[in-house]
Amino acid sequence: MRVGEMVDKEMSELILRNCRVLSPLTPGFDDSYAADIYISGEHITAVEKCSSHGSGETIDMRGATVLPGLIDAHVHLDLSGGDLDEENARSDAERVLMAVGFARRSLHSGFTTLRDIGARNHVDLALRDASRTGAIEAPSLFAAGRILSPPTEGNSYYPGMYAEAVEPDEIDAAARNEIESGADFIKYMGGRDITEPDGLDDYALYDSAQAAVISKTARGMGTYAAAHCQSPAPILTALSAGVRTIEHGFIMSDEIIQELKRETSYMIPTLRYLDTLRQYPERLPQRLREHLARYIEETAGWLNKAYKAGLKMGFGTDAGTFGNHHGDNAKEAALRVTLAGIDPVEVILQATAHSAAIIGADDRGTIEPGKRADLIAVKGDPLLDITELERPVFVMLAGSIVR
Secondary structure: OOOOOEOOOOOOOEEEEEEEOOHHHOOOOOOOOOEEEEEEOOEEEEEEEOOOOOOOEEEEOOOOEEEEOEEEEEEOOOOOOOOHHHHHHOOHHHHHHHHHHHHHHHHHOOEEEEEEOOOHHHHHHHHHHHHHHOOOOOOEEEEOOOEEEOOOHHHHHOOOOEEEOOOHHHHHHHHHHHHHOOOOOEEEEOOOOOOOOOOOOOOOOOOHHHHHHHHHHHHHOOOOEEEEEOOHHHHHHHHHHOOOEEEEOOOOOHHHHHHHOOOOOEEEOOHHHHHHHHHOHHHOOHHHHHHHHHHHHHHHHHHHHHHHOOOOEOOOOOEOEOOOOOOOOOHHHHHHHHOOOOOHHHHHHHHHHHHHHHOOOOOOOOOOOOOEOOEEEEOOOOOOOHHHHHOEEEEEEOOEEOO
8 A cells, every 4th residue: 555545445354564553542452462453444443462364464563562643632723833913914815825735734744633722713623524525634623713812912913813702691692693604612811821921920811700701612512611721810710710721831830739639620731832932932022032941941830740640731832923833733742751751652642532532532542443543653661762753753643544
């Protein structure tokens, strides 16, 4: 079989032979020996100890580690990682064309599922729909549409990205409008971003009652709410409102960790965002420059504490923000290992099984019968060198070999 060919859905099976697999991601399989992975159409049908049986096409994966396709649960495909003034000058048509390339780059980098956490003028919804029909080569996409927010100075930096609402009936209507427009979930601004003028101040943009309207409306329409929260006050407000995911969570507290242990809300950290900020200090306001080193150190410390407390966390990067380029998503994994002291196998679980469960994509994230054939392979052992995730040599999306 040639790379790029779709597995014929009438074909009996495709077999990936001699795969090194990881037992936490391959239920019921002992990783002390190699596996054969059987695929029919878009799904895995069996995972067995290596043998010679089977009549389908075969690919010898000897020496490679095969993993579920990676999931980035926090990206912005309509942002290029470049200068904000240049971003704002682009038309929506240009934005869409660039986003198609970013999605493809992410897929070829091993990320078979992306959750776009907010885009201008529903660019993310258009991409999602095009990916589902096969019109573009892209990962499986989940999209938030516009972000709910009260009017703030920061909203003007990203025209077309926010649906502004303050009163409960306005908030309910805005959330319903996004879902009726095709959003898979609702994203709202729980607090300011640290790059904004008062972004280091710890306060919630929406109070508990307002946030509860968002969460209740989302649940009532069969989905969930995600909250942009970088400091304790907005995080605690979001948790009290019952949101599904807390995005970023740079500064936490022992109280927050205890609340998260209830496993009704989940943290999606984005260390990559902070790491790229510190690479471009000239781009930052002086006040943030002075505090950034502390932010990174404190964030890494809280993530380590959350990990040791046994919290299930998702995998996010905030790809698309300045200097944080699409296709470099796997660099987040190395940061979690080196800065936050999280075990490599746990980081891989965060980027696969945990994220799949958190965002409601239960048909992927592990290698077992019935799951989507979203698979990647790396040459070495990512448990010994987590940066192997940055160099996939094989990518399969729903049974189609794309790399």
